[in-house]
Amino acid sequence: RIGTAALAVQVVGSNWPKPHYTLLVTGLCRFQILQLLKEKPYPVAEVEQLDRLEQFTNQHKSEEELGELSEQFYKYAVQLVEMLDMSVPAVAKLRRLLDNLPREALPDILTSIIRTSNQEKLQILDAVRLEERFKVTIPLLVRQIEGLKLLQKTRKPKQDDDKRVVSIRPNRRSNHIPSTTEDEEEEEDHDDVVMLEKKIRTSSMSEQALKVCLKEIKRLKKMPQSMPEYALTRNYLELMVELPWNKSTKDRLEIRAARIVLDNDHYAMEKLKKRVLEYLAVRQLKNNLKGPILCFVGPPGVGKTSVGRSIAKTLGREFHRIALGGVCDQSDIRGHRRTYVGSMPGRIINGLKTVGVNNPVFLLDEVDKLAKSLQGDPAAALLEVLDPEQNHSFTDHYLNVAFDLSQVLFIATANTTATIPPALLDRMEVIQVPGYTQEEKIEIAHRHLIPKQLEQHGLTPQQIQIPQVTTLDIITRYTREAGVRSLDRKLGAICRAVAVKVAEGQHKEAKPDRAEVGEEDFLLLDCKEHVTEDAKSESISDTADLALPPEMPILIDFHALKDILGPPMYEMEVSERLNQPGVAIGLAWTPLGGEIMFVEASRMDGEGQLTLTGQLGDVMKESAHLAISWLRSNAKRYQLTNASGSFDLLDNTDIHLHFPAGAVTKDGPSAGVTIVTCLASLFSGRLVCSDVAMTGEITLRGLVLPVGGIKDKVLAAHRAGLKRIIIPQRNEKDLEEIPMNVRQDLTFVMASCLDGVLNAAFDGGFAVKPTVERLNSKL
Secondary structure (H helix, E strand, O other), X not given: OEEEEEEEEEEEEEOOOOOEEEEEEEEEEEEEEEEEEEOOOOOEEEEEEOOOHHHHOOHHHXXXXXXXXXXXXXXXXHHHHHOOOOOOHHHHHHHHHHHHOOHHHHHHHHHHHOOOOHHHHHHHHHOOOHHHHHHHHHHHHHHHXXXXXXHHHHOOOOOOOHHHHHHHOHHHOOOOOOOHHHHHHHHHHHHHHHHHHHHHHHOOOOHHHHHHHHHHHHHHHOOOOOOHHHHHHHHHHHHHHHOOOOOOOOOOOOHHHHHHHHHHHOOOOHHHHHHHHHHHHHHHHOOOOOOOEEEEEOOOOOOHHHHHHHHHHHHOOOEEEEEOOOOOOOHHHHOOOOOOOOOOOOHHHHHHHHHOOOOOEEEEEOHXXXXXXXXXXXXXXXXXXXXXXXXXXXXXXXXXXXXXXXXOEEEEEEXXXXXXXXXXXXXXXXXXXXXXXXXXXXXXXXXXXXXXXXXXXXXXXXXXXOOHHHHHHHHHHHOOOOOOHHHHHHHHHHHHHHHHHHHHHHHHOOOOOOOOHHHHHHHOOOHHHOOOHHXXXXXXXXXXXXXXXXXXXXXXXXXXXXXXXXXXXXXXXXXXXXXXXXXXEEEEEEOOEEEEXXXXXXXXXXXXXXXXXXXXXXXHHHHHHHHHHHHHHOHHHHOOOOOOOOOOOOOXXXXXXXXXXXXXXXXXXXXXXXXXXXXXXXXXXXXXXXXXXEOOEEOOOOXXXXXOOHHHHHHHHHHOOOOEEEEEHHHHHHHHHOOHHHHHHOEEEEEOEHHHHHHHHEOOOOOOOOOOOOOOOOO
């Protein structure tokens, strides 16, 4: 019934998620309960103070009374404290308290520090007389001292570690010898730290990184494992050890073998193959060549990502792909600083840790789809990564030391350069990857796509045959794209349909008497092999022993395509849409490849307004205004009049220009010549040639300026079956990139002014009509 009276200094707590409070109190004196007055809502009792607050004022008198007990206790207390590490602030403060506090206060202070049971602490609390208190406390001190001595003998001597262990956990091992389980765990942890330090010293990291790691390992040794920073520091050091500072793979520099590998993996793509072979040739002459920074720009489905994997395979290097589409945090590139909770290195350093070498092929996929946010601009963070003059000392925020990226071969892919920041684009060597021609798609389908689909669907060439004519039908009537992804999907649909028939045919062998086999006629595509339903039933019943159904091999032709894939999705509608004045065909470039674009115009009575529809951008709207202004200024020259016969084309006339499809956003200057041709056809009443497409920017003086994307536009016109293409005179140099077989099928008209465009767009030309001079009498 003895307790301690205390003064509450501070109360800290919260009621959520459940009430919990922490009290900071200062002890005053001992007291004894005489009578309990009430228990609720809190206990109230009549107490008696046992020791007086002023009893320590007469220090000399107390020393005389206690004599040897206090001196003996002081000697043991000093011995215990000196066994601890004096560099710890708490131990140094305790040593000063031993000298400054009265001896009578020492038993209570030392008892709270050394390891004792609750029962022993209550015995000391019950000892009201100082003499009795000293007698009870001195054995506890002696026991603590002996335990520390025994602990020092049993532990292996370590550098600066004995004092650290004692100072941090002095009160854990006072009653008994420390348990073997705890010792084993600490020994294992110590061995791990020693092994980590050994790995750091034997690693080939840079001098700066080694200096930082040794400093961190020194901190780790002095750090208790219970601290959160212990795990963070250890993870950091393990990452530093695992990084490939000087570990690299040896390149395969045989140009012939490299050319064979590239040709086997990809058809066409001559520019890419040429650039890779050039890099190999230079590496043969100079070993320490920095890795180039390449950027493949082209429509989807042309093989930009897969060719990066082939390049790594050709060089004999490790390959790692980093998808950047939608990334909006610069920490994804540079990493987080280690001061943050859950910090981790960026994708570049993490990729190097994954591949384990410092010269891999890194594919930065979809670099044109990076986004900005409040967390920074990742495109700006890539500036350091993709700069050959800076990336030899790339500094990740997590590592905080420089890492050499100069041997990494970076390959970026993009659909367009319009959304790539100019500073980032300037650091990369841009290689255009245009869409495939029809002939190239046929070769790709029969070399790569069809064998892959047959393997994926468990079919063999003895079960299905897809001739090149059928592949051409799929390309022209069921897909209209620059790449081959849709073509691959269509071939997969054909293989699935054939797989169903093969599985059904194998099931028929067990039941040869089934009827109505004629329902399979849609897959019997060779007219020479068509037979009647009765004949088929007889043949099936006669060949029940065959492993394959009698229809094998299944031959795919146009009729089968219609049954499997449905009616054709694309038809050659060019001639049907040009059967009236006011329609012309332009050529447009999109990130998905080139496209043909119809421009339609109509006029009606009105107030001279120009209406533009079709989700047009500002540049295309300005091109339309330029076109109508040029035609109005040259109306007399070409004898163009409105419905009322006036040379002012907008006099009481409204003009409406529409660019299908209305849901697709369009912009750019290259539709200028198409708009002029369309309006000239409208006001002259003449039809534009149905096999002519055109592209080019116009000026107010009637000049035709060069535009971009000529190759993609020409391939789009070739896919659509057009025969004549009008392009600016200054784009003639771009025709060299177009395959020879495409150029042979097309006729190119080079135009430097709008007169040449109009003459080429209309049958018989669009010559200037001479005006008859009239003499007006002034009489």
